[in-house]
Structures are given as C-alpha cells and as structure tokens.
Amino acid sequence: MSKYQSPKVNVNMGPMKAVLIAILLLIIIGVVASASVKIVDAGHRGVLLHWNAVDLTKPPLEEGIHFVIPFQDEVINIEVRTLKYASEARSASRDLQTVETTVTVNYHPDKEQVHNLYKNLGLDYENRVIQPAIEETVKQVTANYNAEELITKRPLVKQDIEFSIRERLNQFNVVTEVISITDFEFSALFASAIESKVEAEQNALRAENDLKRIEVEARQAEANAIGLANANIAEARGEAEAIAIINKALAENPNYLDWLKTQAWDGKLPLVVGEGGTPFIQIPVKP
Structure with a gap:
C-alpha cells in the first residue's frame, strides 16, 4: 500500500441493528397489545366476532376492558340505553279519511340478545324493523276506526297501536319502553266539520x-x-x-x-159606652 493511499475505515453495524430490531419489536408488541385489548363503552354491550362471525356461544360483553385474540377477534359496540324514534305515518280511517299520525317510540335493544340482533339485522335495525313496524301498525289500527273515533277513543287507539308495535319489535330483540301518539292530523275540511259538530x-x-x-x-x-x-x-x-x-x-x-x-x-173606664151603660x-x- 502506498504511503499516499487513504486507509479504509470499518464501521461496526452491530449496535445499530440491535436498536432497529428493538424498535421493530416494540412496534409489533404495541400493535399486538392494541389488537388484544378491546373497550366496551358505557351504556353499550359488545358483540364478539371471530373472523367476522358472531360468537353466539358467549353472552354479550359488559362495559369495560376485555382481552381478545389479536387479529382474529373483533368487538362491535351496540348502544343499549334508551333510544328515541319518531315517525309520521299516513293512513286511512275506516270512513276513508286521510290521517297523518305522529308516533314516538322509546326503546332499547335487549341487553342479553344484542349479538342475535347484530347477526340478524346489523347496526341499521332502526330503519329495517322499527320504522316499518310503526308504519304498518298505524295503518292496520287506524283502518279499524272512523275519523271521529280516532279522536273520541284516543286511549283505545293508543292501546291497540302500542300492543301491536311491542309484539312486532319483541320478535327482533328490541324492547319498547314508551309509545306515544303525539298527534292526529286530518284534512282542513274534515277538521272544520268535526269542530262544528x-x-x-x-x-x-x-x-x-x-x-x-x-x-x-x-x-x-x-x-x-x-x-x-x-x-x-x-x-x-x-x-x-x-x-x-x-x-x-x-x-x-x-x-x-x-x-x-x-x-x-x-x-179602665171606657171612653165609649154602649146602651145600658x-x-x-x-x-x-x-x-
């Protein structure tokens, strides 16, 4: 080697590789740990999925932290607090008067059956079963009464609608709490006739x-x-x-x-004296 040639420098890559490997391991551990820990929010129940299939062998998960098999299991949060749904249904009375009925339903999914609810209906069960149940029930019940009876027999109409909606939604593991009929609206001409009567x-x-x-x-x-x-x-x-x-x-x-x-x-002596004194x-x- 010439005295003017630059000497080669050997750099030891061992420590750097170790650091990179350690960082990679930490990332992997973090990802695995994150995939292993699932949280069910307050007011919710968790539906456990195995490879996206609902596990019906176990009850729904309670609120809090749960450990699952990473990358295999997933948890779907479903709210079980009181929910509200309002629907305006147009129907016809027995005497063929057009009636617009506003029905408000307070409900919640059955806490012990949310996994069946998710398996059968998914998360969009409100539009799939609640709305059709309300509209169909209102049409069937109002057809049994004439327009005047819908006003004079309002408690009986409410009872029929409430019973029918409860019966329908219970089949889908939806529990009804309160059902309110907030309004019956008729045509202006019929409303005027009712008022005159x-x-x-x-x-x-x-x-x-x-x-x-x-x-x-x-x-x-x-x-x-x-x-x-x-x-x-x-x-x-x-x-x-x-x-x-x-x-x-x-x-x-x-x-x-x-x-x-x-x-x-x-x-006393009299002032007036008759005959003979x-x-x-x-x-x-x-x-």
Whole structure:
C-alpha cells in the first residue's frame, strides 16, 4: 500500500441493528397489545366476532376492558340505553279519511340478545324493523276506526297501536319502553266539520241543561204555590171553626158574651159606652 493511499475505515453495524430490531419489536408488541385489548363503552354491550362471525356461544360483553385474540377477534359496540324514534305515518280511517299520525317510540335493544340482533339485522335495525313496524301498525289500527273515533277513543287507539308495535319489535330483540301518539292530523275540511259538530253537541247539551233547570224551577214554584194555598185554607178553616165554636157557645149560654166582656176589660173606664151603660168591647178573634 502506498504511503499516499487513504486507509479504509470499518464501521461496526452491530449496535445499530440491535436498536432497529428493538424498535421493530416494540412496534409489533404495541400493535399486538392494541389488537388484544378491546373497550366496551358505557351504556353499550359488545358483540364478539371471530373472523367476522358472531360468537353466539358467549353472552354479550359488559362495559369495560376485555382481552381478545389479536387479529382474529373483533368487538362491535351496540348502544343499549334508551333510544328515541319518531315517525309520521299516513293512513286511512275506516270512513276513508286521510290521517297523518305522529308516533314516538322509546326503546332499547335487549341487553342479553344484542349479538342475535347484530347477526340478524346489523347496526341499521332502526330503519329495517322499527320504522316499518310503526308504519304498518298505524295503518292496520287506524283502518279499524272512523275519523271521529280516532279522536273520541284516543286511549283505545293508543292501546291497540302500542300492543301491536311491542309484539312486532319483541320478535327482533328490541324492547319498547314508551309509545306515544303525539298527534292526529286530518284534512282542513274534515277538521272544520268535526269542530262544528262538537260545537253543536255542546250547544245542545247546554240547552238541555237549561231546560232541566227551568223544569226544576217550575216544580219549585208549583210546590211553593201549593204550600201557600194550603196554609191559607188551613187559616180560613181555623177562623171558621173558631166562629162556629163562639156561635154555639152563645146559643147555649147567653151569659157567655158578658163573660167575654169581663175577660177583655182592663179595669179602665171606657171612653165609649154602649146602651145600658155597658162598655163596648170587641170580641177577640184570631188575627
């Protein structure tokens, strides 16, 4: 080697390779650990999948952290809290009146059957079963009533709709909590006719109540008149009996008149004197 030739430098690559391998191992461990740990959120249940197939042998996973086989298992979160769905259904009543019914359903998936729900319907079960169940039920129930009965028998209509919706959704592992019929809407012409009919019925009821009041007052007036007449008759009869008694006493005993005079005299000399010096007195009668 010439004295002017540059010497070769040997670089030891061992430590650098070790660092790279360590970093790679940490990355692999992190990925594996991440794939092994699954979290089920609060208010949810977890559906365990093995190679994308629902595992029906185990119950749904509870809230919290769960360890699964990495890259093989997956967990699908399904909310089991109270959910709300509102639907406006157009239908026809028995008398062929168009009715728009607004139904609100509070529901939640069956917590113990979410894996079956996911297997059969997936996550879009609301549009697949809840909406059709509400619309079909409303059409069937409203067809059993005429438009007026939908208003006057609202609790019975609500009961029929609620029972039918519950029965349908239970088949799909969906639990209904509260079902509300928030509104019945009819055509403007029919609504006006209903309002006029209700007003006429109220006026008829008011007139009937007035007639009953007048009849009661007439009977009261009649009873008062009969009572007053009976009182007058009794008073006249009493006066007639008193006069008859006095006449009989005078006929049987002429001195009875003198006795009455002495009973009525107050001991004072009279201002008016009758014939024979006898004070003139009045025979007391019943006032």
